[in-house]
Amino acid sequence: MEDVIARMQDEKNGIPIRTVKSFLSKIPSVFSGSDIVQWMIKNLNIEDQVEALHLGTLMAAHGYFFPISDHVLTLKDDGTFYRFQTPYFWPSNCWEPENTDYAVYLCKRTMQNKARLELADYEAESLARLQRAFARKWEFIFMQAEAQAKVDKKRDKIERKILDSQERAFWDVHRPVPGCVNTTEVDIKKSSRMKNPQKTRKSVYGPQNDVRTHSPTHTPAPEAKPATEEQLQDQINYWGGQLDRHRLKMSKVAESLLAYTEQYVEYDPFITSTDPSNPWISDDTAVWELEASKEPGQQRVKRWAFGINEVLKDQVGREQFLKFLESEFSSENLRFWLAVQEVKKRPIREVPTRVQEIWQEFLASGAPSAINVDSKSYDKTTQNVKDPGRYAFEDAQDHIFKLMKSDSYSRFIRSSAYQELLQAKKKKSKNLF
Amino acid sequence: MGEMEELRKEADNLKDQITEARKVVQDTTLQEAVAGTTLVGRVQLKTRKTLRGHLAKIYAMHWGTDTKLCVSASQDGKLIVWDTLTTNKVNAIPLKSSWVMTCAYAPSGNMVACGGLDNMCSIYNLKGKDGNVKVMRELAAHTGYLSCCRFLSDSEIITSSGDCTCILWDIETGTEKTIFAGHLGDCMSLAVSPDFKMFISGACDFTAKLWDIREATCRQTFSGHESDINAIGFFPNGNAVITGSDDATCKLYDLRADQELITYQDSGIMCGVTSLAPSLSGRLLLAGYDDFNVNIWDMLKAERVGVLAGHDNRVSCIGVSSDGMACCTGSWDSFLKIWN
Numbered sequence: 124m125e126d127v128i129a130r131m132q133d134e135k136n137g138i139p140i141r142t143v144k145s146f147l148s149k150i151p152s153v154f155s156g157s158d159i160v161q162w163m164i165k166n167l168n169i170e171d172q173v174e175a176l177h178l179g180t181l182m183a184a185h186g187y188f189f190p191i192s193d194h195v196l197t198l199k200d201d202g203t204f205y206r207f208q209t210p211y212f213w214p215s216n217c218w219e220p221e222n223t224d225y226a227v228y229l230c231k232r233t234m235q236n237k238a239r240l241e242l243a244d245y246e247a248e249s250l251a252r253l254q255r256a257f258a259r260k261w262e263f264i265f266m267q268a269e270a271q272a273k274v275d276k277k278r279d280k281i282e283r284k285i286l287d288s289q290e291r292a293f294w295d296v297h298r299p300v301p302g303c304v305n306t307t308e309v310d311i312k313k314s315s316r317m318k319n320p321q322k323t324r325k326s327v328y329g330p331q332n333d334v335r336t337h338s339p340t341h342t343p344a345p346e347a348k349p350a351t352e353e354q355l356q357d358q359i360n361y362w363g364g365q366l367d368r369h370r371l372k373m374s375k376v377a378e379s380l381l382a383y384t385e386q387y388v389e390y391d392p393f394i395t396s397t398d399p400s401n402p403w404i405s406d407d408t409a410v411w412e413l414e415a416s417k418e419p420g421q422q423r424v425k426r427w428a429f430g431i432n433e434v435l436k437d438q439v440g441r442e443q444f445l446k447f448l449e450s451e452f453s454s455e456n457l458r459f460w461l462a463v464q465e466v467k468k469r470p471i472r473e474v475p476t477r478v479q480e481i482w483q484e485f486l487a488s489g490a491p492s493a494i495n496v497d498s499k500s501y502d503k504t505t506q507n508v509k510d511p512g513r514y515a516f517e518d519a520q521d522h523i524f525k526l527m528k529s530d531s532y533s534r535f536i537r538s539s540a541y542q543e544l545l546q547a548k549k550k551k552s553k554n555l556f
Numbered sequence: 557m558g559e560m561e562e563l564r565k566e567a568d569n570l571k572d573q574i575t576e577a578r579k580v581v582q583d584t585t586l587q588e589a590v591a592g593t594t595l596v597g598r599v600q601l602k603t604r605k606t607l608r609g610h611l612a613k614i615y616a617m618h619w620g621t622d623t624k625l626c627v628s629a630s631q632d633g634k635l636i637v638w639d640t641l642t643t644n645k646v647n648a649i650p651l652k653s654s655w656v657m658t659c660a661y662a663p664s665g666n667m668v669a670c671g672g673l674d675n676m677c678s679i680y681n682l683k684g685k686d687g688n689v690k691v692m693r694e695l696a697a698h699t700g701y702l703s704c705c706r707f708l709s710d711s712e713i714i715t716s717s718g719d720c721t722c723i724l725w726d727i728e729t730g731t732e733k734t735i736f737a738g739h740l741g742d743c744m745s746l747a748v749s750p751d752f753k754m755f756i757s758g759a760c761d762f763t764a765k766l767w768d769i770r771e772a773t774c775r776q777t778f779s780g781h782e783s784d785i786n787a788i789g790f791f792p793n794g795n796a797v798i799t800g801s802d803d804a805t806c807k808l809y810d811l812r813a814d815q816e817l818i819t820y821q822d823s824g825i826m827c828g829v830t831s832l833a834p835s836l837s838g839r840l841l842l843a844g845y846d847d848f849n850v851n852i853w854d855m856l857k858a859e860r861v862g863v864l865a866g867h868d869n870r871v872s873c874i875g876v877s878s879d880g881m882a883c884c885t886g887s888w889d890s891f892l893k894i895w896n
Contacts, residue, residue: 177849377590381593392882394840
């Protein structure tokens with residue numbers, strides 16, 4: 124943000140700053156809202172006024188420039204006058220102003236006895252609250268305010284106007300008008316780790332300190348504790364293992380991403396409009412009722428052919444797949460796969476019994492629904508079953524999954540049962556409307 | 557410390573070799589590969605529903621699998637389950653600690669979970685016998701705030717924490733089954749793969765890690781971001797990972813190529829990404845930013861194709877329902893909005 128501000132303030136190409144004559148006095152060092160919008164559109168590659176206003180309002184909310192006659196920090200595209208904030212008050216200096224500073228400021232305002240500096244309602248409330256909170260320190264705060272007011276009186280009138288408005292804008296950022304967004308609010312997740320040594324904890328009104336600026340988006344690298352020997356060795360082992368991994372070519376990866384998005388784009392309601400209509404737009408829940416019914420629409424059936432996972436994900440798909448396999452007397456693989464998926468979700472106390480049941484049904488010698496697993500997986504599973512956990516059948520399940528994918532699933536997709544489902548619904552859906 | 561120096565050199569050397577190995581498979585870039593594809597047309601989603609009821613900043617939301625219900629968590633100390641179509645509140649659960657940062661809906665719809673500065677993950681049973689929603693379990697073991705949690709089933713849940721670790725819990729016994737340690741900074745977010753075998757975590761050490769749930773190991777690590785990773789998600793095919801960071805960019809990493817494919821950035825975007833969600837086909841990426849907007853990106857061409865502007869404060873969470881029909885955004889302005 125500060126780069127943009129620097130450009131805006133540039134004498135030649137920046138926003139023209141001028142002194143405007145008003146009723147009784149001159150208004151120094153201002154530019155209008157539309158000036159900012161125009162400049163942004165011209166210099167920042169912004170397409171329309173709405174985006175310029177949005178960006179501008181954000182910059183104002185952070186306090187880089189402000190409307191001179193309003194506490195609310197937004198940008199309007201009109202003749203409203205704005206002024207730049209002095210770098211001392213920029214957010215990048217990481218101010219965390221204390222309430223005592225705010226109290227001094229408000230107190231000072233009341234001393235200055237000018238109509239235009241009168242406190243707004245919320246400020247008066249804050250002052251009252253602070254007076255109660257700092258009752259014991261109040262004498263001290265009052266003295267500070269007095270001292271500052273004296274210094275201010277000695278200043279040049281115009282300079283004072285500018286400084287006053289900048290100070291007010293600073294407080295508008297850190298103690299915003301109720302109802303406005305507080306840009307100094309920090310996400311609690313981040314605030315609990317803020318050990319940022321650059322935070323300026325000194326008083327706003329203290330002696331000028333050496334303020335360092337830093338760009339908000341490039342966080343310094345996390346404080347790395349010097350790694351122990353063990354950690355280094357772990358890292359070496361880890362990276363050593365990673366070195367030998369197989370990496371797929373980018374071209375293949377790109378191809379597969381493209382293919383996936385193309386295949387599913389017709390199912391993506393944000394890109395292709397749904398038929399029947401999207402319930403949120405038309406308030407008609409027909410599309411969900413259709414999903415819940417046992418009769419799958421054509422588009423849904425088509426999706427099952429994309430891959431075995433689509434069939435297994437869809438309840439109706441699973442049912443149809445199972446029905447087909449039962450007609451061929453080869454359903455034990457699917458039933459095993461489904462049983463293993465189910466046991467993984469069970470509460471741990473039920474797992475051992477279920478594992479035994481699955482073993483008896485599918486894998487034990489003489490099992491009623493014997494499945495064919497390779498000897499390696501079989502041996503491993505035999506071991507696992509002795510001390511049964513959720514993943515006892517993982518190897519066997521992987522093997523069976525591969526079998527299903529290459530064999531049963533392809534037969535299902537080519538089967539007349541599936542083809543019928545694909546065709547039949549087309550006619551039926553026509554009748555619905 | 558000669559030995560330490562040796563080890564350090566060896567570690568750096570390996571990392572360099574890996575960078576080289578990754579370059580070897582870069583026979584093209586994603587941008588070149590999709591040069592022939594046309595940009596997805598301008599996507600204009602409108603707010604269809606506004607869910608009002610929270611009294612303070614909303615920090616998290618999560619869709620249920622039935623596509624109509626969702627749960628949201630707010631600093632007002634409440635967890636609310638919404639029927640998003642009618643905008644009715646199905647449950648309003650008061651929490652012991654108001655400093656909640658995350659919430660999750662179980663795939664079965666029977667439970668919700670939440671956690672935050674109390675360092676615990678509290679599980680609530682929505683289908684209790686007498687209709688009351690009560691705390692079922694309080695999972696305490698983390699030594700830092702709970703940043704994110706996701707159910708694997710009614711029996712298991714994974715949590716990520718500010719103590720730099722992620723934990724897999726057995727809900728019934730309330731104990732930690734596996735601790736996934738390896739990140740050097742607070743873990744901010746996690747996402748489970750579509751096949752439930754793996755999960756990814758994004759952290760304040762600027763990296764994302766892929767973990768094998770069963771083997772309890774870190775399979776892969778992805779770096780490239782220049783600041784905290786706040787949000788993370790899987791591409792719908794389960795083979796790629798999307799991350800969003802404070803450095804104002806989102807990145808797409810492919811698991812099989814083991815590297816970054818593309819970065820989603822724009823010179824006009826200067827603020828951090830808080831949350832993200834891909835659309836059903838994976839063609840669109842919806843990302844929430846600190847500047848109160850959600851930007852919609854064409855994931856293949858890496859260009860902005862839409863904006864959701866409607867919140868009056870930071871968008872803190874976003875989610876796309878499982879059938880892809882609706883997107884829900886939650887914000888610090890205390891409202892949730894449904895868009896499509």
